[in-house]
Amino acid sequence: MLKGRTLGMGELERIEDRPFRTAPFAAGTLAAATRCDRLAVLTADLGKYTDVHPFRDAHPDRFFNVGMAEQALVSVAAGLAKTGWTAYCTTYGAFATRRAHDFLAIACAHGGAAVKMFAGNPGLTTGYGGTHQAIEDLALMRAIPDVTVIDPCDATEMQQIAEQAIDIPGTVYCRLLRGNVPVVLDPATYRFEVGKATRFGEGGDVGFVSTGFMTERCLDAARKLETQGVRASVLHVGTIKPFDAAAVAEFAGSVTRLVTAENHVLVGGLTSLVLDAMQEAQILRPMLKIGIPDRFIECGSVPYLQDKYGLTAARVHERVAAWLDRSGTSAAA
Amino acid sequence: MALTNHPSETPNLSFLKEKALQLRRLMLVQAAGKGQGYLGQGLGLAEFLATLYHYELRYDRDNPEWEDRDRFFLSTGHYSIALWAVLADIGYVSKESLPTYGADESPLEMSTIEGRVPGVEMTGGSLGHGLGIAVGAALGYRLSKRDARVFVEVSDGELQEGSTWEAATAANAFGLDNLVAFVDCNGIQADGAMVVPIEPVADKWRAFGWDVIEIDGNALDQVVGAMHWARMARGRPKVVVMRTKPGKGIARLEAREKAHFIRVGADEWDVIAKELEAENA
Known part of the structure; x- marks a missing residue:
């Protein structure tokens, strides 16, 4: 293919x-x-x-x-x-x-x-x-x-x-x-604001904190989880710096489990910022971290690489569903 | 608008000579306060800075932020001792503050930091930045249809930074004849004498499409002549290759092997100051 x-x-x-x-x-x-x-x-x-x-x-x-x-x-x-x-x-x-x-x-x-x-x-x-x-x-x-x-x-x-x-x-x-x-965000209603995160959905079983195009993938995964009975929501953090730590802390506090997702190594990016914000706010949640592993990535077609390294909506859904299953929160097949 | 120091066709060489001496005195005041510093390089630039600030550069003594001013970018931020001297001489910095050079909390830092002292146009400590910034400023002035010019100092050691040549290429590509670079060829760098060959400096600039002249940077008449030469506009950037002597003006400092960073004993400053006066008497 x-x-x-x-x-x-x-x-x-x-x-x-x-x-x-x-x-x-x-x-x-x-x-x-x-x-x-x-x-x-x-x-x-x-x-x-x-x-x-x-x-x-x-x-x-x-x-x-x-x-x-x-x-x-x-x-x-x-x-x-x-x-x-x-x-x-x-x-x-x-x-x-x-x-x-x-x-x-x-x-x-x-x-x-x-x-x-x-x-x-x-x-x-x-x-x-x-x-x-x-x-x-x-x-x-x-x-x-x-x-x-x-x-x-x-x-x-x-x-x-x-x-x-x-x-x-x-x-x-x-x-x-x-x-x-x-086009994922509705140009008629969405307004980018520096340093402000935007929440999509109210579901509290699992919350995605994402940045970049991973928000698109998380929104797709969240929709699918909703159809499987898991209440999910997504917090899009478009600005990495200044970081909207207050919104992240509030969001983390409102969900049972947290997923972070970034098109970036899991070193020093969104995930690190989310963990900092949660530590500052003294919030602890089970967490799944989705991002690029700490290694240089090979040549290959983009769809292949995104699939291999888990950045597609299908792979995000798959990982989160499996994680929820293991933890006893069911995402029906 | 209190314009001063705009280009004049009749340079007063004895006045500029006195100014160069004054700059050296003001550098000594700073180095004596700290006991050390990049004094050698500063002393070598005295004729250049005296001519630039008291003859060629267009700026406003009452308003360092004047939008139409000529810009001078000192790329070698560690030559700050020389910049503080000339900024004190023109009144942007108080002379009384000079002995705080390099002291904790003093704005007269060992390396130039933009934003703390009026007249500092760039943060110059990371070598290889100045020429690119100058290219951008020259481009900005041209785009804004302002006739202000851009002067930038870079050092011979700095020519080892690849970014300098990236910027030299861009200046040629954009035909920036409102840009004048001065290469301070004093022959020293942090590890001693030039650690890798950098000559032929003038030919390198020529090969990059610049108009080039080469002068003794400690000979006032040649420095003034270079400023006149740099007023021409032929659609190309201009560079003045200046041969300078670190520690110039004070024989015992000129003779120092470790001229990159000079430390002087507390008891020696009076002797050095007297030598400077004697040599210029």
């Missing part, structure tokens, strides 16, 4: 019957540009793969490609910010955070530079292996003081963040969902 699939470059697989939107980042950035005439967009030889070409075509004088040079990308963006510009940058998260980490920390965050990094290939959204998969970027970025770190769920959120990032003070690191991106 997987034979012949391409390795993918940050684009999510279509899920049957789920609506999608093409290049929501581009739409959001163009909308931001209508409000802000001092918005520049920079990329490092990955414009084609990060949905910036619509901006380039609309505002060629404000678009810059520095070539394969992530340190220049970030430091040039920081310099632009010093003269009153807001700089949106795109590259892959692996390159932004591993190669240009010092520049994001010191050239940008240390001085509060208005640099917004949109980082493609988050987690397992490419099959190009450990070099291209940003599996630890959230941990690296959230450890830097004064950075806003965001992992959007879907096209709705991606577009809203791109549109709003000009208003978020200082340095922002946002994972980029590109290409045809599923």
Whole structure:
């Protein structure tokens, strides 16, 4: 079934019957540009793969490609910010955070530079292996003081963040969902707010705390569990930093069991933050942690890798159902 | 708007010479307070900073945040002793505070941190950042259709950082003729004399598409001449390769082998200060 699939470059697989939107980042950035005439967009030889070409075509004088040079990308963006510009940058998260980490920390965050990094290939959204998969970027970025770190769920959120990032003070690191991106959150009712988690459902048998596209997978798994008699709910934490610890603690307190789910290694990301928040609030719950194992992931097609490492809705459901079974909370087959 | 120090066609060399001496005095005041510091590098930059701040750079003494100011990015943050001296000289920093250089809680840190002291345009301690930031600022000024210019100092040791060459490539790609880099070639780095070959410095910049001149960075007339040369606009970024002498102006410091970080005994400062005056008498 997987034979012949391409390795993918940050684009999510279509899920049957789920609506999608093409290049929501581009739409959001163009909308931001209508409000802000001092918005520049920079990329490092990955414009084609990060949905910036619509901006380039609309505002060629404000678009810059520095070539394969992530340190220049970030430091040039920081310099632009010093003269009153807001700089949106795109590259892959692996390159932004591993190669240009010092520049994001010191050239940008240390001085509060208005640099917004949109980082493609988050987690397992490419099959190009450990070099291209940003599996630890959230941990690296959230450890830097004064950075806003965001992992959007879907096209709705991606577009809203791109549109709003000009208003978020200082340095922002946002994972980029590109290409045809599923629409999960209703654009008519959902409003992204920095640092605010959003709860879906009231079920208290099991609660999912998730970030990024794992929220989509958790919502699907929760729906299926509901049909099997398990009352479930999902807390989407789009902003990793500042972290909505109060919402997480309240949510954890309202459910019997907790599942965390992230498209990221289980080191220093969402799961660590949830555990910190629960410790602070002195809440203890049985917990299942879903994420990428602490190892570099091989090359392979994206659906294969997401299935193998348990990030699909089916695998999330399967694991949670089995866990509930073992603990005596039944999810009927 | 109290504009001062805008480019003039008639440089007053004796005035600039006196200013360079004054900067050296102010650096000694700082190093004596701490007993140590990056004094050697600072002394080597005195002619450059005196000329930049008292002749070429366009800024407002009453408003360090003036939007149209020329920018000076000191990429080598550990040369802060030199920056504090010139910022004290132009009144952004009180001269009385200079002896607190490097002391706990003093804003006059051993390395420049943006946001604590007026006139500090970047956090410069992590080498290899300055040129890229300067490229961005030059781009920003051009986009905003402002005629302000961007000056940036980088060191020869810093040329070992790959990011410097990424930024050099970008500056050439964007044709930034409002950008002037000054490479302080003092021949030393943390582990001693240049630990890997970095020459030919000028040819490297030429190969990256920059207009290049090479000068004795401690010869005032050459520094002034370089500032004049850098006013031309030919669609390319410009770099001045400055050969400087660490500890310049004080013979016993010039002779020091370990000039990267200078420690001086408490009893020696008076002797050093007298030497400086004697050599410039």
